Amino acid sequence: MSNRRRPGRDNNYRSRYLHSTAWFARRDRWFADEETRTGHVRCALCLGAGSPRSLELHHLDYRGVTQTPHGWTAHEPHEDLTALHPRCHEYVHQLIDRDRALSGCVSRRTASIQAIARLQAKIAHYIEASLGQQ
Secondary structure, three states: OOOOOOOHHHOHHHHOHHHOHHHHHHHHHHHHHHHHHHOOOEOOOOOOEOOOOOOEEEEOOOOOEEEEOOEEEEOOOHHHEEEEOHHHHHHHHHHHHHOHHHHHHOOHHHHHHHHHHHHHHHHHHHHHHHHHOO
């Protein structure tokens, strides 16, 4: 199983599920639950504050997503989703797509968590380097 993204035209999940009423209802529920749990919603990568309008949700696992003859069901556990700014979300996918170990040798959850950690380390290094130049 590959963690690489498939083109949208060949990917029923991206072309149908992410546009379904089931997904939008699950997404709204996730943001409400996260606000209740933590008091705020932040991007998992840059840690910047966000809202349902400014953040996307990244699936760490697809176990709760199923397609039936009647449409899609969205029963992802809260911890199988994480919020990311659109640009941060794209960075995570680009790293997973390019890295052989992340794209195929580990679970999607592990790939996502490792990609976020690597990108956070790069951000921290960049900030330290920038502050050292001042």
